[in-house]
Amino acid sequence: MADIPLSVRGLDKHFGGLAAVQNVDLDLRPGVTTALVGPNGAGKTTVFNLITGNIPADAGDVLLDGASVRGLQPYQIARRGVARSFQDLRLFGRMSVRDNVLAALEPAPWLWQPGGGGARRARAKAVETALERTGLTAQADARAMDLAYAERKFLSLARILATGARIWLLDEPASGLDPNSRARFVALVRQAVSEGVTICLIEHNLDIVTELADRIAFLDRGAKLAEGEPQEILGDPQLISIYFGEPR
Ligand SMILES: Nc1ncnc2c1ncn2[C@@H]1O[C@H](COP(=O)(O)OP(=O)(O)OP(=O)(O)O)[C@@H](O)[C@H]1O
Ligand SMILES: [Mg+2]
CATH class of the missing domain: 3.40.50.300 (P-loop containing nucleotide triphosphate hydrolases)
Incomplete structure (x- = not known):
């Protein structure tokens, strides 16, 4: 097992x-x-x-x-x-596409914590890679609610991808x-x-x-x-x- x-x-x-x-x-x-x-x-x-x-x-x-x-x-x-998507997507409509992906990750460590800066950079990188792979880089600053339906579906996948x-x-x-x-x-x-x-x-x-x-x-x-x-x-x-x- x-x-x-x-x-x-x-x-x-x-x-x-x-x-x-x-x-x-x-x-x-x-x-x-x-x-x-x-x-x-x-x-x-x-x-x-x-x-x-x-x-x-x-x-x-x-x-x-x-x-x-x-x-x-x-x-x-x-x-x-274990990551999941929801049938009704459950995005944060007023937040940007990028922040929606960031919100799916663990809270960032403080900069002054040991390794904090590196962990923050790794998070930012994971977000950008997830946006690229789902074709959302150009819309990173748009509000989730302003995306087309298909783009919102891809945003929910980007949130999963970024978590690794x-x-x-x-x-x-x-x-x-x-x-x-x-x-x-x-x-x-x-x-x-x-x-x-x-x-x-x-x-x-x-x-x-x-x-x-x-x-x-x-x-x-x-x-x-x-x-x-x-x-x-x-x-x-x-x-x-x-x-x-x-x-x-
Ligand atoms: N929180 C809940 N309270 C009461 N009944 C519920 C709840 N969640 C699901 N159900 C009921 O349980 C059954 C199974 O629902 P579920 O949503 O798991 O089905 P599904 O296979 O995902 O269907 P669909 O293909 O329509 O999404 C349905 O009869 C549904 O109405
Ligand atoms: Mg269902």
């Missing part, structure tokens, strides 16, 4: 009478991109919220390199190298992107994977899932119904009819 960067064991979450996540197991292995696929309300985002500590689980556990994160706060889990996190949880990162931005997004994710990032992706666009995912975990009504290679899952008529909401 220690060689699996992130594993989820028997996760359960109820909201009142609704079983949002039921006994879900998931392993994110190094260099393997996993897609969480399932109809609206299947529990995909809730699985991310449980992994990142944004909401407490009723039962089950999340292990990072084999060690339980039980009782840790979201910022402590982030510090262990080794595990990325991306919640519908490509929804609403035009074909050109989508291709840039795919290239950006592939580069991250080639650099050793382990990715879990929630995505409704099955073309993107096919392009990026090595594995698919299929969720419905909170339960993982199946897991396997993309062609296996997407070629299963029963799962596809559940996905497209055909009468059962």
Whole structure:
């Protein structure tokens, strides 16, 4: 288990009478991109919220390199190298693009602390590199709220990139992107994977899932119904009819 960067064991979450996540197991292995696929309300985002500590689980556990994160706060889990994007982006609209990325990082040390100046320079460099890789350098001083939709999606990725996190949880990162931005997004994710990032992706666009995912975990009504290679899952008529909401 220690060689699996992130594993989820028997996760359960109820909201009142609704079983949002039921006994879900998931392993994110190094260099393997996993897609969480399932109809609206299947529990995909809730699985991310449980992994990142944004909401407490009723039962089950999340292990990072084999060690339980039980009782840790979201910022402590982030510090262990897990970064996420949100379906609704959650940017600071009135802040500049650059400051949005900076805000995703650990607070800067004071200049007079040992190594403080170097750490500040490293942070600034990480921000500029993330802006470059997401194509946002020219908009660094613009307010986030003034960006086009696709640019805001890339800003949420820049915030993840800059942290240097080794595990990325991306919640519908490509929804609403035009074909050109989508291709840039795919290239950006592939580069991250080639650099050793382990990715879990929630995505409704099955073309993107096919392009990026090595594995698919299929969720419905909170339960993982199946897991396997993309062609296996997407070629299963029963799962596809559940996905497209055909009468059962
Ligand atoms: N904080 C909450 N309080 C109450 N119910 C919630 C809460 N969060 C999620 N739910 C419910 O839990 C179920 C799973 O929601 P979740 O957002 O995880 O689904 P999803 O698979 O991400 O769906 P989508 O594809 O539409 O984003 C839904 O029925 C949702 O309404
Ligand atoms: Mg969701």
